[in-house]
Amino acid sequence: MTNNIQRGNYEKEKLTFRQRLPDITRGAWDIVKGVVLYVIIGIAIGAAMHGYVPENFFGQYLGGGQWWTVPLAVILAVPMYANAAGIVPVIQVFVAKGVPLGTAIAFMMGTVGLSIPEGTLLKKVMTMKLIGVYFGVVTLFIILSGFLFNILL
Numbered sequence: 001m002t003n004n005i006q007r008g009n010y011e012k013e014k015l016t017f018r019q020r021l022p023d024i025t026r027g028a029w030d031i032v033k034g035v036v037l038y039v040i041i042g043i044a045i046g047a048a049m050h051g052y053v054p055e056n057f058f059g060q061y062l063g064g065g066q067w068w069t070v071p072l073a074v075i076l077a078v079p080m081y082a083n084a085a086g087i088v089p090v091i092q093v094f095v096a097k098g099v100p101l102g103t104a105i106a107f108m109m110g111t112v113g114l115s116i117p118e119g120t121l122l123k124k125v126m127t128m129k130l131i132g133v134y135f136g137v138v139t140l141f142i143i144l145s146g147f148l149f150n151i152l153l
Contacts, residue, residue, distance in 0.1 A: 038086030059098025070146035073103045077110030087111050101153045106146030113138050
C-alpha cells in the first residue's frame with residue numbers, strides 16, 4: 001500500500017530522471033555505507049585466515065568429503081553475522097584451502113540466513129515457534145543444497 005502511495009506521488013510530481021537523480025544517489029550511497037563495513041571485515045577475516053591459518057586446516061576439517069562436513073559448516077556459521085558481500089572473501093579462502101564448493105556455499109548461506117542476530121530481529125515480528133520452523137526449514141535446505149553442490153561440482 002505504501003509503495004502504491006509513493007509511486008502515486010512520483011507520478012503526480014512528474015519529475016524527470018535528472019530531477020530524481022539526487023534522491024537515487026543518496027539512496028545508493030546509503031546502501032553502500034551499510035555494506036562497506038561488512039565487506040572490509042570479511043576481507044580482513046579472509047586475509048587473516050589466508051595468512052595465519054595453517055595450509056591444511058580447513059581442508060582437514062571441512063574438506064575431506066565426509067557426510068558431516070556440510071552440517072558442520074552450517075553449525076559453525078550460525079554464530080557469525082555478515083552479509084553475503086562480506087562473507088565472499090572468507091569463502092574464497094575456504095575454497096583456496098581445499099574446502100569443497102558446496103560446503104563453502106552452505107557456510108555462506110548459513111552465515112547470512114541463520115545467524116543469531118537474524119533470529120533476534122525475527123523475534124520482533126514472529127513467534128518462537130515460527131522462528132523455529134524458519135530455522136529448521138532453512139537449515140535443512142541449506143544442507144541439502146550444500147550436498148547437491150558437492151555432488152555436482
